[in-house]
Amino acid sequence: MSIRVVLADDHVIVRQGLRALLEDEPDIEVVGEANHGREVIEVVRETTPDVVVVDLAMPDMDGISATRIIREESPRTRVLVLSSSHDQTALLGAVRAGATGFIHKSEPVEVVAHSIRAAARGEMQFSPSDAMLLVRELQQPMQPEHLTGRELEVLEMISEGLANKEIAWKLRISEKTVKSHVSAILGKFGLESRTQLALQALRLGLVTPQPQSLGTPQGSSRIVPMAWSRRM
Secondary structure (H helix, E strand, O other), X not given: OOEEEEEEOOOHHHHHHHHHHHHOOOOEEEEEEEOOHHHHHXXXXXXXXXXXXXXXXXXXXXXXXXXXXXXXXXXXXXXXXXXXXXXXXXHHHHHHHOOOEEEEOOOOOHHHHHHHHHHHOOOOEOOHHHHHHHHHHHHOOOOHHHOOHHHHHHHHHHHOOOOHHHHHHHHOOOHHHHHHHHHHHHHHHOOOOHHHHHHHHHHOOOEEEEOOOOXXXXXXXXXXXXXEEEOO
């Protein structure tokens, strides 16, 4: 069974060149093309390809935004981002959006076919230099500077299991303001719930678990929660 591929690039010459290359590959079939981000989303909806090769810089919607939507709507479709940029921000943005690989346009054309086959198998495809950058990035937890001082205070109280009303009382601010801070923190982490946020904060090293002081009578069945505190 051939690998079904969609090509997305606003430069017709690039798309034609990729198609010509891939037509010589007996196990790869180009089932659609698009010249901008919104169009590739529609083509993916119509064709449900195995792999999408999407240009990073396209009009109407860029490759990173298109990648995020494709992965949300079609989780089985793998996305390879094609780019002339060597900016690490572009690489990290593509990975966070769900891209399986990042191909530089300066690489030999044979790399595209190889990367498509690997992506169809579920393998990540990055150049050695890109892979090293990603490893370094993953080894570094998000720094507290990404959050404001107030957001850090709210995060600590969320991790302690406090409700918005309790946080508002402790910080002497309105409950509406607390909700705004919580939404902002969730957005920065890309999470949906307070539980996910507390666990992510622990994993990233923004808070560290500390045993709560003992105070439960012996034999009691009450569960003593774990207190968390910010790592300074």
